Amino acid sequence: MKSSAKASQDDGAFSTYRPQYEIVAEKIVEFINNAGLQPGDRLPTEQKLGEQLGVSRGIVREAIKSLTATGLVAARKGVGIYVAGKPHLVAMPALHLSMTVDPEHIQALFHFRSLQEMLTARLATEQITLTELRDLEKILADNQRYAEAENWELFIESDDAFHRSIAQATHNLFFVETITDVLYLQRWAIKIMTGGAPGSLLQSVEQHRAIFNAIKDGQAEEAAQLVKTHVDTVLTAYRLAVRRRLITDDTTDQRKEP
Structure with a gap:
């Protein structure tokens, strides 16, 4: 039986897999920090962020949702996307557990x-x-x-x-x-x-x-x-x-x- 051998081969490939929205979320955090944005400052629209990062608007939307859950950004109708918390004080929660499953x-x-x-x-x-x-x-x-x-x-x-x-x-x-x-x-x-x-x-x-x-x-x-x-x-x-x-x-x- 070779399932364990195949498992170890697949492990290396999949252990590096991360949903694209997570990567985009990190890039948005970097943008906020690099631009020195403060609470209340507006971010570009989902469309513009997608163009800047080379991803679809849907991926940006998922990234914004994940950041909204952390309290770092917020979205309000008629206002757009804006910084809700202080970037240097907001720690991004772990995007996935640092463990494996037997x-x-x-x-x-x-x-x-x-x-x-x-x-x-x-x-x-x-x-x-x-x-x-x-x-x-x-x-x-x-x-x-x-x-x-x-x-x-x-x-x-x-x-x-x-x-x-x-x-x-x-x-x-x-x-x-x-x-x-x-x-x-x-x-x-x-x-x-x-x-x-x-x-x-x-x-x-x-x-x-x-x-x-x-x-x-x-x-x-x-x-x-x-x-x-x-x-x-x-x-x-x-x-x-x-x-x-x-x-x-x-x-x-x-x-x-x-």
């Missing part, structure tokens, strides 16, 4: 994620604003478009954005950071063991839509249960993908034996 602990990670996201969904249903609900709907539309196009990388980014936006709707920084960290660790573990994204992308979109509708309708407990079903579905798909990979590796090894 294969035998992956189920515990999924269980932890399920509990966290159920709690997050309940609170988000009670706290979400109309603007946040509209933003979540736009993310869901992107998620479906990327799934239909079978664009795995953009689907993963929109998938993370969907779950992170629900966390942001709680208006609690600790939920945002916890969900972001758990998603990163889960992606890392899945990439190591399966080499990709297990399960059906379209099924994932359908489950996202059901969660969105429950939140929109104010059904907190239903949203929580739908999140649990969603996470359980991903875990089941992960187990099947790992099993298929192990069987394939065993078969390959047997064929190579003299």
Whole structure:
């Protein structure tokens, strides 16, 4: 069996992976510091920031959301994006946990994620604003478009954005950071063991839509249960993908034996 060897090879490649919005968020922090901006000072528009950094406006929007959660920047209709805190006093929270997940602990990670996201969904249903609900709907539309196009990388980014936006709707920084960290660790573990994204992308979109509708309708407990079903579905798909990979590796090894 060669799964451990493949895991170590994939580890080096994926350990350097970071969502693009995180990199852009750091560049925006650098811009604020280098420009000497103070609380109340305005930042360029999302469009202009995207042009300066060479990324799409959507990526900039996700970066701004993550920075808003830290209290460093804020966005207000009619005002734009502005510095909300003192850059030299605001420490960026860890964008991902400095730890790895052993294969035998992956189920515990999924269980932890399920509990966290159920709690997050309940609170988000009670706290979400109309603007946040509209933003979540736009993310869901992107998620479906990327799934239909079978664009795995953009689907993963929109998938993370969907779950992170629900966390942001709680208006609690600790939920945002916890969900972001758990998603990163889960992606890392899945990439190591399966080499990709297990399960059906379209099924994932359908489950996202059901969660969105429950939140929109104010059904907190239903949203929580739908999140649990969603996470359980991903875990089941992960187990099947790992099993298929192990069987394939065993078969390959047997064929190579003299």
